[in-house]
Amino acid sequence: MLRLVLALVAGLAGAAQAETAIVAGGCFWCVESDFEKVKGVSEVVSGYSGGAMKNPTYKNHEGHYEAVEITYDPGVISYGELIAKFLRSVDVLDAGGQFCDRGDAYRTAIFVQGAAQRKAAEAAVAEAEAVLGQKIVTPVLNAGRFWIAEDYHQDYYKGTDIILTRAGPKKQSNAYTFYRKSCGRDARVRELWGAQALSH
Structure with a gap:
């Protein structure tokens, strides 16, 4: 019995502690x-980051980017691998927003927490630039506070409520799919990255 307990404790001690990435x-x-x-990711939370405003909201988050905080197991996926996937999920050549969402709040960015993340992020950007043969506009910035967005934004793509869209009433998850396709997000990412694109 003692051996079993010691083995369990040793296993727990060897387990990688969850870490976060903000993009x-x-x-x-x-x-x-x-x-x-993504395998190794346990949670993704929508929110706001990069600005000076305290308590930003969806209606007023001036200066902030729409961002997410990704909680992941570094024993399964490294920070560098996660950032490489992130770069292949967006249009890294567009400095004015993303797809049909225009303006500063919709720009891309990698918010690093410490020197190790900065080094890994900069390496991932350099590698992606080499693949594309073009300058990537996604900046690597020091992370500030991450503000969690309102509850109705969390897991929005899974929602079951009926909402009114330009194409008429739709279940929220269907409205999300319609929005994503209409914006051409996946088509542009595939055009840019080909087989390396993070598949949706």
């Missing part, structure tokens, strides 16, 4: 949807 990739619903499917 902005346009509409946070889309980034959340993409990364909740």
Whole structure:
């Protein structure tokens, strides 16, 4: 029995502690949807980051990016691998927003927490630039506070409520799919990255 307890304790001690990555990739619903499917990711939360305003809201988050906080197991996926996937899920050549969402709040960014993340993020950007043969506009920025968005934004792409869209009433998850396709997000990512694109 003692051996079993010691083995369990040793196993727990050897388990990697969860870490977080903060990125902005346009509409946070889309980034959340993409990364909740990645092996090693346990949670993705939509929110706001990068600005000076305290307590930003969806109606007023001036200066902030729409961002997500990704909780992941570094024993399954490294920070560098996660950032490489992020870069292949967005249009890294567009400095004015993402797809049909325009303006500063929808720009891409990687918010790093410490020197190790910065080094890994910069390496991932350099590698992606080499693959594309073009300059990537996604900046690597020091992380500030991450503000969690309102409850109705979390897991938006899974929602079952009926909402009114330009195409008429739709279940929320269907409205999200319609929005994503209409914006051409996946088509543009595939055009840019080909087989390396993070599949949706």
